[in-house]
Amino acid sequence: MIQIQIQKSLLMAEGKLNLDVDFRLEMGSFCTLYGKSGAGKTTILKILAGLVQPDAGFIQVNDQVWLDTAKNINLAPQKRNIGFVFQDYALFPNMTVRENLVYAAQSKEDLSAIDDLLQRASLLSLADRKPLTLSGGQQQRVALVRALVRKPPILLLDEPLSALDLEMRQLLQDQIYQLHKSFGTTTLLVSHQLSEIYRLSDQIISLDKGKVIAQGPPAEIFGKERLSSKIQLVGEVLAIKKSDVIYILDVLIGNNIIKTVATEDEVTNLQPGDTVTVFTKAFNPIIKKR
Template structure:
């Protein structure tokens, strides 16, 4: 269990912003932290990492005290078993990809980086490159791999999948789920994207005004079950075409594009790139076995 009870007042340009986080997080699952911008999500991660010093409170991870204001315990970020993916990836510009990754290994560990990790993130061909020469998606995979080489018990991700396109995001979500299941560490990630939350989160933590508003599973918080009688998917609007009096909306769900008829009223609220829920209400979808399946 990760027991958090941390209090911190930030002084941003003269206006004090009070944060009071009290929550217990289960280990070995993916927690998605969500909330409006400026609610304190990044500060929440930084407090856990020890990059932001709490004013008072307690932080216990698996029974180890990382921070205790009364006992004057404050374990340095270096000694907390964490991996962190920063919003700007924070790759070291003067080092190659391989050298960047090696920075994550402690002196006592072997100098070998697991091949599995390199292949998983598809960066085994990039090892001699400078970070500057990589695309955004590649930089992110390197940064993620670097955060993981030291085998942290908690992985903190600050809006990790925001800057990349839908397809890459989808792939990284898959990888994240896979490695999390394989290595059984805890992931705490900040995300705004509802589709992403539904896809990866085991637990959702909502933050509002520097406080934990609520915590629960996806279905607890978003009552998906009431909404979708038969089926429901989250997708992204690709384009909207006018078709007589109605509109044809192209939506990307996972890797498949689907066409859905939309009324002018609903189209008014939509634009390409928006996240939408595609659900059925009145009818029962037809299910048919697909023959000649390759797998």
């Protein structure tokens, strides 16, 4: 069981933010911190890793107290034994892929497991390359396996897939999940991509303006509004064209442009660039695998 309780006032791009959270995580679970940017997600990970100091707080992992500001206990990041995957990957440019992993190793067993890790992440053929010569997806995989070399019980992922394209993202989601399962880590992921969260996590902590607004399994958190027999899509208006008495709207939803019909009432106050919700009721969608 991981118990986290922290308070910190932060200076964000949008102004001052009072981070005040209190939650528990089961060991071995895959939990996602979900929320808009500026909600304090990354800061929570960094506080858990010991890289940022909260104004007040208490962190306990199993029976070990990592942080207790009331008792002046504060374990250094080096002693917390966590794996951290940074948003910019933070690979050491002066070392090859293999050297990055060797640097992370702490024992002989860690060293002998490196080939296996490289193999699992299909990085063996790239082991002697410098990180900056690799693609984003490859760098991400190096960062992930480097964080796992010491077999940490806790793995923290700070938006690890945000810089990658859709296809690569899906591939890596599978890889992250498999590694999470086979290493039995407690994984805490920061993300704001719904598909990622839905596929991977068994717990979601939804944050808004530094506060936890909901915690639970994905279906429970998103079930209330996002999953229903209604289909509801959010998109960006690209063009509005008048055709006789009606209007044709081009709306960009995901990577698709959808043409839809609108009345004059609906298009008043609308202009290209606006974000709109497109929804339809009582429909029976046909689903086909591509």
